[in-house]
Amino acid sequence: MSDFIAGAIGGAFGIMVGYPLDTVKVRIQTQKNYKGMWHCIYTTYKMEKMSGFFRGLSMSMSTVSICSSISFGTYKSCLHALCKLRYGSAEVKPSNLDIFLSGYAAGAVRVLVTSPTDMAKVRLQTQMQSYSAVASSCLLSKPKYQGPVHCLRMVVQEEGFLGLYRGCLALMFRDCLSFATYFLSYAVLREWLAPAGQSKPETLGVLLSGGFAGMLAWTVATPMDVIKSRLQVNGASIPKYRGVIHCITTSVRQEGVKVLFKGLGLNCLRAFPVNMVVFLTYESILTLTKQLSI
Incomplete structure (x- = not known):
């Protein structure tokens, strides 16, 4: 239970740090009218002011704690179960394969919860609004989606319930491998950076x-x-992509292989501070709960 709690709190802190850059990343990946990161930031601010960077934040904040809790809790539960099955005890040091498989499972379970909310987040983030140059608070165009809940209702109304899971297969491919990499690389780096004679690293580690x-x-x-x-931005009325494979082949044919790495630099730039906060909070909460239980 402590891992579920620590994951929830860590995820909440992380989303607050990285959300503006996440919005920029999504827009660069899905819209062709940006020349790069700085152009997207400049255009977003010019057209929508600071609120443009936080579209869909309420939905993310309301669900990220649950999703992060599921990710960390599932990972640790699977790791304990694997160790008990393979070695007879959950207290033994897990192998890298155990960590990788547990992270893979955590990514798969996470998708079931995150797909609809991620759909709403992406559509809100890519929804452009323009303001008057004379009066910056004067909205010129009414947005299609009025908020996260309204967005989800509109998707169900226009595309059916399965519309909430548009892009789910791609999300599954993304999260399974990335969470396996995430937990394995953290465990390996954590061990490398631990001071000699200690099993845990210091705060900097x-x-x-x-x-x-x-x-x-x-x-x-x-x-x-x-x-x-x-795929998530792609509506059902006039679908541009028929599925994952069609989306990959069409995107690569039209924009080259580099299209698959759109937003990579931005993702890494955002990921570093976000996950510093996530894991520091996670480790701190675990340490606190252990101290309180003694």
């Missing part, structure tokens, strides 16, 4: 391990993240 683990995970995840975002 946790920060660096979490930051680099996040970067490695997003390096693995970015190609399928691009496909996932494009």
Whole structure:
């Protein structure tokens, strides 16, 4: 239970740190009218002011704690079960394969919860609004989606219930491998950075391990993240993509292989501070709960 709680709190802190850059990343991946990160940031601010960077945040904040709790809790539960099955005790040191498989399982379970909310987040983030140059608070165009709940209702109304899971397969491919990489790289780096004679690293070691683990995970995840975002933005009325394979082949044919790495630099830039915060909070909560239980 402590892992579920620590994961929930860590995830909440992480989303607050990285959400603006996540919005920029999604827009670069799904829209062709941006020349790069800085152009997207400049255009978003010019057209929508600061609120443009936080579209869909309420939905993410309301669900990220649950999703992060599921990720960390499932990972640790699977790891304990694997160790008990293979070695007869959950207290033994797990192998890298055990960590990889547990992270893979955590990514798979997470998708079942995150797919609808991720759909709403992406559609809200890619929804453009323009403001008057004279009066910056004057909205010129009414957005299609009024908020996360309204977005989900509209998707169900226009595309059916399965519309909430558009891009789910790509999301599954993304999260399974990336979370396996995430937890494995963190465990390996955490062990490397631990002072001699100690099993746990100091605060700086946790920060660096979490930051680099996040970067490695997003390096693995970015190609399928691009496909996932494009499928989610793709509506049912005039679908541009028929599925994952069609989306990959069409995107590569039109924009080259580099399209699969759109937003990679931005993902890594965002992932480092976000996952520093996530793992530091996670480790701190675990330490606190252990102390309170003594």
